[in-house]
Amino acid sequence: MSLVQWVEFPPLGDDRGSLVALESGKTVPFIIKRVYYIFATKPGVSRGFHAHQHLNQVAVCVTGSCRMVLDNGTDRTSVWLDAPTKGVVINKMMWREMHDFSPDCVLLVLADKHYDETDYIRDYKSFLEAINNES
Numbered sequence: 001m002s003l004v005q006w007v008e009f010p011p012l013g014d015d016r017g018s019l020v021a022l023e024s025g026k027t028v029p030f031i032i033k034r035v036y037y038i039f040a041t042k043p044g045v046s047r048g049f050h051a052h053q054h055l056n057q058v059a060v061c062v063t064g065s066c067r068m069v070l071d072n073g074t075d076r077t078s079v080w081l082d083a084p085t086k087g088v089v090i091n092k093m094m095w096r097e098m099h100d101f102s103p104d105c106v107l108l109v110l111a112d113k114h115y116d117e118t119d120y121i122r123d124y125k126s127f128l129e130a131i132n133n134e135s
């Protein structure tokens with residue numbers, strides 16, 4: 001499976017402006033159990049630096065932009081989230097980091113599970129060990 005999977009959210013605009021609908025199992029490839037958003041990130045701050053054992057998510061910047069690093073233990077790349085019509089899938093067992101938040105960035109994340117701190121792998125070495133144990 002490719003490292004970067006984009007999800008396009010078609011804008012349903014008219015002459016009043018734009019609207020995007022996020023629908024479970026349609027524009028979003030799973031049933032949404034949780035929604036959270038990250039905003040007012042302080043200048044120079046990076047976030048993330050973890051993977052999830054079971055959680056799958058889609059992230060979209062509804063305003064502003066940030067750069068997301070995705071790393072599956074073999075390959076690492078970074079993508080810009082810079083449009084409210086463009087989401088990226090962050091599957092389980094994918095290391096993620098978020099950098100270069102614009103001051104107005106609102107990063108919306110849709111998740112297929114409720115919050116569970118025990119699902120996090122917050123140490124990169126442990127992440128690589130877990131990936132190697134899977135294969």
Ligand code: T46
Pocket residue numbers: 034036038047048049057059090096109115
């Ligand atoms: C992820 C990236 C993209 C909760 O209590 N409930 C929640 O649903 C979430 C997401 C967080 N929290 C608490 C846990 C921490 O005390 O909020 C605090 C900040 O969470 P964290 O340091 O994990 O935030 P980020 O920005 O590093 O990571 C977040 C998500 O946690 C994570 O799942 O994939 O955004």
